[in-house]
Amino acid sequence: MIQKELKKLVVYGAFLVIILTPMLGFRSTTFEPGRVLKILGIFMTILVLNIVVKFIRSQKKDDGRKKTPWTEVVRKRINRYPKVYTLGGLLALAFAFPMFADNYMIDVGITCLIYVCLGLGLNIVVGLCGLLDLGYIAFYAVGAYTYSLLNLTFGLSFWAALPLGIVLGMVVGCIIGYPTLKMRGDYLAIVTLGFGEIVRLVLNNWDSLTAGPNGLFGMKRPALYYPSFGEDGFTWVTYYLKSLPSLYYFILLIAILTIIGVRRLDNSRIGRAWIAIREDEVAAELSGVPTTWIKLLAYALGAGFASVAGAFFAAKLSYTNPNFFLFMESCIVLCIVVLGGVGSIPGIVVAAFVLIAAPEVFRGLENFRMLAFGGIMTTMMILKPEGLIPASRRRRELRADQEPPPKD
Amino acid sequence: MDLSSFLLQQIINAVFLGSIYSLIALGYTMVYGIIELINFAHGELFTAGAFIGVIVLTALQQMGFVETHFVLTMIIVFVMSMSYVAVLGVAVEHVAYKPLRTSSRLSALLSALGMSIFLSNGMMLSQGVSDRAYPQVFGIEGIEFMGARITNGQIFIIILAVALMVGLQLFVHRTRLGKAMRATAQNKTMARILGIDIDQTIRITFMIGPALGAAAGVMVGLHYGAVRFDMGFIFMIKAFAAAILGGIGSIPGAMLGGLIIGTIEVMWAAFLPSAWKDVTTFTVLIMVLYFKPSGLLGEGTTEVRV
Structure with missing residues (x-):
């Protein structure tokens, strides 16, 4: 699996180099490698992080429980209170906003x-x-x-x-x-x-x-x-x-x-x-x-x-x-x-x-x-x-x- | 200048502009033929082609290459720009279209639109907000006849556009890959059963279509002398109008549609207030979609569908 991901990384990296070099490197007629490397670094970090996350996830034992996404967690927490309170609080905040x-x-x-x-x-x-x-x-x-x-x-x-x-x-x-x-x-x-x-x-x-x-x-x-x-x-x-x-x-x-x-x-x-x-x-x-x-x-x-x-x-x-x-x-x-x-x-x-x-x-x-x-x-x-x-x-x-x- | 030579001049301009629109429209029509989706990022790919053109051409001009090897320069500029955009097109397909091939049409459209906004602003940030000047490699010399005049640059661009279109026709009808593309466009499931690699066919479509757009981008840059990060937008709408007018999915249709849209625009600008010429194009687009959505050479009137 790691090998496959690494191969993907190399291919994506090559694509990124081809795509980014001319667009970022030649703002004027002189080549500016600094700009290319900066943006390339950002993209590559994202790709590497993606692989790391995937790797960690695959290592983790699947305990059969479905994980609830964080948006669901937030929603449940908000829903614990009656809706009137939440809406009232938001409304009060919106009305008080210009005062501070x-x-x-x-x-x-x-x-x-x-x-x-x-x-x-x-x-x-x-x-x-x-x-x-x-x-x-x-x-x-x-x-x-x-x-x-x-x-x-x-x-x-x-x-x-x-x-x-x-x-x-x-x-x-x-x-x-x-x-x-x-x-x-x-x-x-x-x-x-x-x-x-x-x-x-x-x-x-x-x-x-x-x-x-x-x-x-x-x-x-x-x-x-x-x-x-x-x-x-x-x-x-x-x-x-x-x-x-x-x-x-x-x-x-x-x-x-x-x-x-x-x-x-x-x-x-x-x-x-x-x-x-x-x-x-x-x-x-x-x-x-x-x-x-x-x-x-x-x-x-x-x-x-x-x-x-x-x-x-x-x-x-x-x-x-x-x-x-x-x-x-x-x-x-x-x-x-x-x-x-x-x-x-x-x-x-x-x-x-x-x-x-x-x-x-x-x-x-x-x-x-x-x-x-x-x-x-x-x-x-x-x-x-x-x-x-x-x-x-x-x-x-x-x-x-x-x-x-x-x-x- | 009397009326007949004025008219002839306008016809020359119309053919010139129309051939550029045709080239861009071909990209739309091919992609649509295969995946039945509008490639919203096509206008941005066109602009990217124009930018690569200006970068390469400026570099070659500084080396003094343009004066000594003019034809070779042009070949290098066009090949570099087209191959760059082909790579970019594949990347766009891989990021924005491929993961959404089975999801709803709305998601795919939004994803493509996001890609288009991303690319256009990426180009703005990397290449600047202002116009970027193209080196003027074609002088003002040209041929005069009957009072009308066609510059060498225009002749070159029209010939190249026609050559590319002929090349595309040959590719689609005479090669294995072209056959695979036609088969995929007609029936994806059947094509897969018969052993055609659908993914690869789609990738190749996303290389050829945008590459033609890139060629059009370089042509626009060479003729108008400047490129800008957002110029793809207006060309995109016009080329799309051309593709629809000709019947989306049909290659000859896109060529015909480009010529018609170019003619309408040039004639409008020549005889009527030119500030409204863009409004006319949009109106034509809407009229066609309303009255004859299949276009002039759309499905039903011709077998060719890629």
């Missing part, structure tokens, strides 16, 4: 919460319905631009623009969804990618409406209205949510509503229909699920959630520009869904915080962010396709019989 955090941390918190909303929205499309959407960020852009344009041209407030933004987002979702309904997974991925790029290019090129690459700015923040009984009688006072903590509480509220909404959807008849489509579309159709409508609904609802997040994003920055909505953003959201566990709400919330906050905390490694995201996506799919915190339904499916999940 500085502005920078609150800003990071807001970004994380926006991605929580996006991740949960995409979870409907990818996680529940099993449709790979690579242009998801387009709906985010639709939300952002709808609010910006309505606010700048017609002076509509955030609250008046929000329903319009959601409706428009859902309509765009259906427009994108409709032609792709009959398509298979990979065609769908490319078409949604194309649509996402079309939306961005339209925003970029339609100068007279969207101000092109310069972007739109000067949108009003979301406002709260409260009654006042001053000298001139009863009036409504407008309070703009300008400070970071107030914006934080606002997006926290949106995120909580999103979580509740997605949870309710997940447990509803529609949610079960989505999962049925994900597992086997033909069987779902034959069991009486109107697949066309249910799939369109997944697109529309996913788009609606993204649209809310987009409107908030534009209102928070009071600036928006097409370059916020690059393909890479779609990938980040997708990575959140994948890491958290396809279809799992707590998983996605945790993954959003890990993936968005970690690069902010480790500033020096920021350049490696997307590299890590790509690596995480591939690794997760190979090693743990159900995600860090698998959805409970999915876990039950996987545990009920040891068969691999059915192919679509």
Whole structure:
């Protein structure tokens, strides 16, 4: 066994040398061996460690007991307390956060919460319905631009623009969804990618409406209205949510509503229909699920959630520009869904915080962010396709019989 | 310049661009034909080819090799770039596709997408964010006829692209490996029963497809004079549109589709606002998928499927 592993190591090492040497060695015209050796060292260490772990595992006596993975252990420990306490504790923590955090941390918190909303929205499309959407960020852009344009041209407030933004987002979702309904997974991925790029290019090129690459700015923040009984009688006072903590509480509220909404959807008849489509579309159709409508609904609802997040994003920055909505953003959201566990709400919330906050905390490694995201996506799919915190339904499916999940 | 010569010039440009798209599309179509999955990392493999091209070419130029042995230089550049990307393609297949061959399509797609993001950012970190200039080995000399002009570089690239495509056709139809590939594409189980090594066939597909993409990458670099870590993205979508248009899985289809997409793009840029040319390509892609997902030469109209 050792011999086989060593042979593998040599082959992989040779491959790595061939692959890494030209790419890393020649940044300019001179050869820099230092860079190659550094990265090669990292990769080789991983490979050697892998062999060591394998060796130790094979030496260990198999006592017939199945080991519980650490995520299960953590889950069991959390589940010992009543759910109300856990959720209440988390909620209290989330509410208390701005009191001890500085502005920078609150800003990071807001970004994380926006991605929580996006991740949960995409979870409907990818996680529940099993449709790979690579242009998801387009709906985010639709939300952002709808609010910006309505606010700048017609002076509509955030609250008046929000329903319009959601409706428009859902309509765009259906427009994108409709032609792709009959398509298979990979065609769908490319078409949604194309649509996402079309939306961005339209925003970029339609100068007279969207101000092109310069972007739109000067949108009003979301406002709260409260009654006042001053000298001139009863009036409504407008309070703009300008400070970071107030914006934080606002997006926290949106995120909580999103979580509740997605949870309710997940447990509803529609949610079960989505999962049925994900597992086997033909069987779902034959069991009486109107697949066309249910799939369109997944697109529309996913788009609606993204649209809310987009409107908030534009209102928070009071600036928006097409370059916020690059393909890479779609990938980040997708990575959140994948890491958290396809279809799992707590998983996605945790993954959003890990993936968005970690690069902010480790500033020096920021350049490696997307590299890590790509690596995480591939690794997760190979090693743990159900995600860090698998959805409970999915876990039950996987545990009920040891068969691999059915192919679509 | 009158209209007819202007039109002729655009046709030349379209053939040039189309042959590059065709080469990239071939990589998609071959991989799809064998494993029925889109190789999301293909655009990045194309970019990697372009980077190797610039590295080798710059080194050779500094040695003064380009002036003395021009043809040999070109051969070295293309062979080095293509073989590097072939190795990279096999590595990508081994890491991102092979472990997931029996799992669901969604997992395989996500894994491939992760690989594509990883490679693209790896190239960004190792080669820098800015454009990398290609040495200008082809001058501006060219042939003029009827008011239109085709540069030596363009002639060279078109000839090479056609040669590679002819070579591919011969490989697929005249060799044992090509036959094995066609058999695997038609029916994997039956091919295995008949003694074809499926793993090896897939590996070879992942060598040839990306190698053609690498050649296209070097061509793009030679013509446009620069490479960038993220240039694979836009070429990937266009080449994919070409592969779909021609009928995915069909080799002649990919060539035809590349030419059509190239023509549409060049003509749009020539007569209509060029900022929208990418939108047009995407729209064509979506239209084809909606109205004729099997493509022009897709299954049913032709026997050739690899």
